[in-house]
Amino acid sequence: xxxxxxxxxxxxxxxxxxxxxxxxxxxxxxxxxxxxxxxxxxxxxxxxxxxxxxxxxxxxxxxxxxxxxxxxxxxxxxxxxxxxxxxxxxxxxxxxxxxxxxxx
Amino acid sequence: xxxxxxxxxxxxxxxxxxxxxxxxxxxxxxxxxxxxxxxxxxxxxxxxxxxxxxxxxxxxxxxxxxxxxxxxxxxxxxxxxxxxxxxxxxxxxxxxxxxxxxxx
Numbered sequence: 001x002x003x004x005x006x007x008x009x010x011x012x013x014x015x016x017x018x019x020x021x022x023x024x025x026x027x028x029x030x031x032x033x034x035x036x037x038x039x040x041x042x043x044x045x046x047x048x049x050x051x052x053x054x055x056x057x058x059x060x061x062x063x064x065x066x067x068x069x070x071x072x073x074x075x076x077x078x079x080x081x082x083x084x085x086x087x088x089x090x091x092x093x094x095x096x097x098x099x100x101x102x103x104x
Numbered sequence: 105x106x107x108x109x110x111x112x113x114x115x116x117x118x119x120x121x122x123x124x125x126x127x128x129x130x131x132x133x134x135x136x137x138x139x140x141x142x143x144x145x146x147x148x149x150x151x152x153x154x155x156x157x158x159x160x161x162x163x164x165x166x167x168x169x170x171x172x173x174x175x176x177x178x179x180x181x182x183x184x185x186x187x188x189x190x191x192x193x194x195x196x197x198x199x200x201x202x203x204x205x206x207x208x
Contacts, residue, residue: 001207012116014127021125023118026181038205072200073193077130079201089177096176097183101142103105 004076005031010046011078015088017095018067018081024088025096027056029078041066043080062086108180109135114150115182119192121199122171122185128192129200131160133182145170147184166190 005011010028017024027045029037033053036044043064047054057063064082071078089096109115114132121128131149133141137157140148147168151158161167168186175182193200 001203001205012130014118014130016127023120023127023183026116026118026176069205070201071203071205072130073195073197073202074200077200078205079127091177093177096178096181097174098177099105099175101105101173101175101182 001071001075003034003071004074006076010048011076013043013045013078013080015043015064015080015082018083022095023097024064024082024084024094027054034078037066037080038069043082057085060086062088064088105175105179107138107175108178110180114152115180117147117149117182117184119147119168119184119186122187126199127201128168128186128188128198131158138182141170141184142173147186161189164190166192168192 009030013027013029015024028048030046033044033046043056043066045054045056063085066080066082068081087094113134117131117133119128132152134150137148137150147160147170149158149160167189170184170186172185191198
């Protein structure tokens with residue numbers, strides 16, 4: 001399957017808890033991040049703010065064991081189903097989507 | 105809450121089935137799409153391929169009733185929880201993520 005990387009060489013990757021079904025976060029992958037994710041079985045991303053490869057949980061210990069890697073119909077978005085070792089969010093929240101749009 | 109639109113004035117929006125928890129699709133919103141989504145209670149997006157506003161289901165009838173609009177910690181991604189009236193995918197599949205990366 002031919003993956004359609006965007007003009008930056010990136011793809012959005014949705015991370016979903018394989019057990020609860022909760023959407024945990026959205027991050028971006030480049031080709032190396034996807035390769036390392038598949039090779040190691042742990043989620044890797046490309047940090048657009050730090051401009052570097054990012055092994056999720058390398059510092060915090062909150063790694064994400066990958067159970068399933070799905071692609072959408074256009075092959076331009078990834079869905080990772082994971083078992084998270086801890087909170088997905090840097091705020092300490094279980095999911096990055098802990099607020100509704102109308103919250104303060 | 106100050107939404108962080110990207111350099112194109114867009115945001116990725118993850119669409120999740122409010123009942124089953126399945127991730128259905130990822131699309132993009134501009135400010136008008138978000139406003140119309142909030143005003144009408146039905147998902148609207150910005151089509152990057154057609155370069156136009158897109159009321160999901162306007163043609164197919166497969167509208168998505170919006171139950172919850174969440175934002176992530178960085179306020180640069182939207183999570184819509186919806187009740188879909190039919191398949192999310194233009195292929196007729198319930199979810200756009202019907203294939204694993206290793207499928208043909």
